[in-house]
Amino acid sequence: MNSPGNIFDSALVPGGVAFVLVLVLVGMGVPVVLVLFLIGAGGYILYAGWDMFLGYTQFLTLDVFSNHSLIVIPLFLLMGALAQASGISRDIFASAKIVTRHSAGSNLYATLLGCAGFGAICGSSLATLSAMGRISLPEMRRQNYAMAPAAACLAAGGTLGILVPPSIILVIFAVQAELNIAELFIAALLPALLALCGYLLASFFVARRLLPDISPDRVREKLSLLGSLSIIAVFGIMIGGLYQGWFTASEAAGIGILLIALIGLLRGDLRRWSAWQEVILQTAALTAAIFLLLWGAALFNGFLALIDLPQQLSGWITDISSSAWLVVAAILVAYVILGTMMDSLSLILITLPVMLPVIQGLDMQLVQDERLLWFGILTLSVVEIGLITPPIGMNLFVVKNMVPEISLPQLWRALAPYLLSDLVRVGLILAFPAICLVLL
Secondary structure, X not given: OOOOOOOOOOOHHHHHHHXXXXXXXXXXXXXXXXXXXXXXXXXXXXXXXXXXXXHHHHHHHHHHHOOHHHHHHHHHHHHHXXXXXXXXXXXXXXXXXXXHOOOOOHHHHHHHHHHHHHHOOOOOHHHHHHHHHHHHHHHHHHOOOOHHHHHHHXXXXXXXXXXXXXXXXXXXXXXXXXXXXXXXXXXXXXXXXXXXXXHHHHHHHHHHXXXXXXXXXXXXXXXXXXXXXXXXXXXXXXXXXXXXXXXXXXXXXXXXXXXXXXXXXXXXXXXXXXXXXXXXXXXXHHHHXXXXXXXXXXXXXXXXXXXXXXXXXXXXXXXXXXXXXXXXXXXXXXXXXXXXXXXXXXXXXXHHHHHHHHHHOOOOOOOHHHHHHHHHHHHHHHHHHHHOOOOOOHHHHHHHHHOOOOOHHHHHHHOHHHHHHHHHHHHHHHHOOHHXXXXX
């Protein structure tokens, strides 16, 4: 390795400079993939030379794009696109309205239940937010809801898309940490249920501001319930099969695709070739974007590994802190802050190779795999919080575009009950790791 001399005494300085540059450039609006490539490539060439960089990128490209564990990503993306094209999100919301129709503010509860249901077959926060926003917001406008609390509920509900399994980010975390994907899905079940219950409780207090709901149409009730029951069945087959060990995560995704496609054909939504074209193009575009991001993050993290940043950071943190729990708490706070600045997938890909050695080096009363499973759920939980944390949480701006008549300060105030719920949930998972591990 060609060294630049004694310009830097340790990897902490160039590594810190690299992270700062990433945050600054991403904050300026430069595409994340381009930022990771430029900084990763520049650092690698500086420390190892041009020839080693070319050899490394050849190996890296083959490794990323031929990783069999990652095949589950386009499969889950296809499943989510099929669900969206099949009108399933409408059925989930309408069914949730039926269940909660006698409660004041039932549209808030229906939005959250709809987000959880759609997240169970989608795996993306922004996709869940977009799909449910197009359905729930017009309904709440029609019934004269105060739009700031309605938008806050939707922003919070959208975060369920990355915690309710199957989740794209859970897959990425499992691959990066070399964990079993099925086990990580199962570990996320109770925390996801806890998140949903906390949001429902927050909505119970918010609902006192809102006007009473009206009952939905009876004919639609039967059709909507039928559609939602089929989705519950699909989710049950996938997660139940994973829990019993009947099939792998990739096989579960394949089964889910087949079942949802059959549902869409029976409903008539997928009988048009144009619908299939849209599904295929949407899946291909998202798959390409994610794999390019994986490649860019791998190059950036290769540079960090070259300068030995993960191990040096782990040793440095161990030296300055005698409390493992204090270290975990500091990491979680950092994730909340960083989660307000970039999307959750980019954040996980950039930071996880650095954070994992730190967690593995801590002295905690958990075996290694259990510790990583627990940390994975904690990480996703706090990244969720970052998505809705003022002033620049990403979900806030997405919802603000959907509801332009409200101001950001109004949205921030309306989010307070949901953020409080998030903090309580993270505290419980931090104090009681069994919440994540009891089903394994």
